[in-house]
Amino acid sequence: MAIKTCLLKAAVLGKAPFTWAREKNFHFEYSGNRCLADPLVHHGQHFGRTIHALCNIWALLANGIARTGEFHQPDEYYSSEENQEYLIYRSLLRMIPGLEDCLLQGDKDNIVSMAEMIQRGSSSARSDDTKSLKGAVLDWITPCRESHTPPLARNVKTDCGFHHDQTGALLCPAGLDWSDPEVRLKLKNGELLISGDQWPVFLYQDYVYNPEDPWNGLSRSLLLVLAYRHIFTSPSSVNREPKATQSGNTRIHGMTKVTPASIAYVATQILPNYSSAWRPPSKNSALAKIKE
Structure with missing residues (x-):
């Protein structure tokens, strides 16, 4: 397994801080040896704002993994809703480097942990933006x-x-x-x-x-x-x-x-x-x- 994938899994499980802060799409702040901003939460915030705000991440990942593992079927084989969900899943994979490898090679507990952190990011972004806009909209x-x-x-x-x-x-x-x-x-x-x-x-x-x-x-x-x-x-x-x-x-x-x-x-x-x-x-x- 690639080093990047192993490190992502370790971070997801809370076993080790990230040591590859220079990865181009990840941004961190450090206090000693503790990572203050988990990249999955971080990307979950952007996912909620730009791709799907009210998505059930666990269901999205589970269905996406299942479809990836199936014998290739044309889009016509699936419903329009299933195809739309799969496009959202692929968009999430493109947003987070190394996520697809983790999903395909990880066990259920790992995937649940990843889903929870992405979901946490999406939910926190929505809550933060709602609070931030309250006074601003009134002023405008x-x-x-x-x-x-x-x-x-x-x-x-x-x-x-x-x-x-x-x-x-x-x-x-x-x-x-x-x-x-x-x-x-x-x-x-x-x-x-x-x-x-x-x-x-x-x-x-x-x-x-x-x-x-x-x-x-x-x-x-x-x-x-x-x-x-x-x-x-x-x-x-x-x-x-x-x-x-x-x-x-x-x-x-x-x-x-x-x-x-x-x-x-x-x-x-x-x-x-x-x-x-x-x-x-x-x-x-x-x-x-x-x-x-």
Whole structure:
């Protein structure tokens, strides 16, 4: 077995610190002999942000390994969902050098440990980004030198969402008129339920939706751009301040372009912050299709 593979397994099992910090896609901080940032957790964070945020990593690895070990079958042999899952699995393998060797040569306990750390990274990234964006989004939607009436609390959702004119106007599904009192009332009292299949207007450039051309301006809103930069470059880059001493996620992971899945991830990070009534997108939703 390659030295790199052995070392990765040792690190996964907690038996030894990494000694190959120069490996191009791994970044560590050390305190004596203890590794402070496990590479699998580290890569799990980027996987969740750019490939799949709500993935069951153990199931993904188990199914991917099983398919790899099967006699070669054409894609038509599998369902579209199985093929999509396998593409996600292959993307994860490309993201983490040496992972495929570990999976194919390791035992179940090793694989479970690896899955847990990747899952931990994905979950922690989602939680950290949600917390980080809470106050930031509020600042971005507040007009310069003005305040909201009534005020918007940073840590309370009950007064946000469709219960506040400012956030309600942004979260209103494209195609509905927020200025219509009847529409506004139905959204507020929950009579008009919003599924994850409907676009909120804040995703559109200038928050304007054209029913004749529903793709025009989609994913080009200022709010989405600011949130994307906040997560992937750095919070300070939003205001064009000098670069922070710590590299942003794009540089750390060698990310050179915006991916559809990362756009969908940022959009779903903005939604929960200011809508307690929002529900996650279904597998057939527009946001889910963007990821594909």
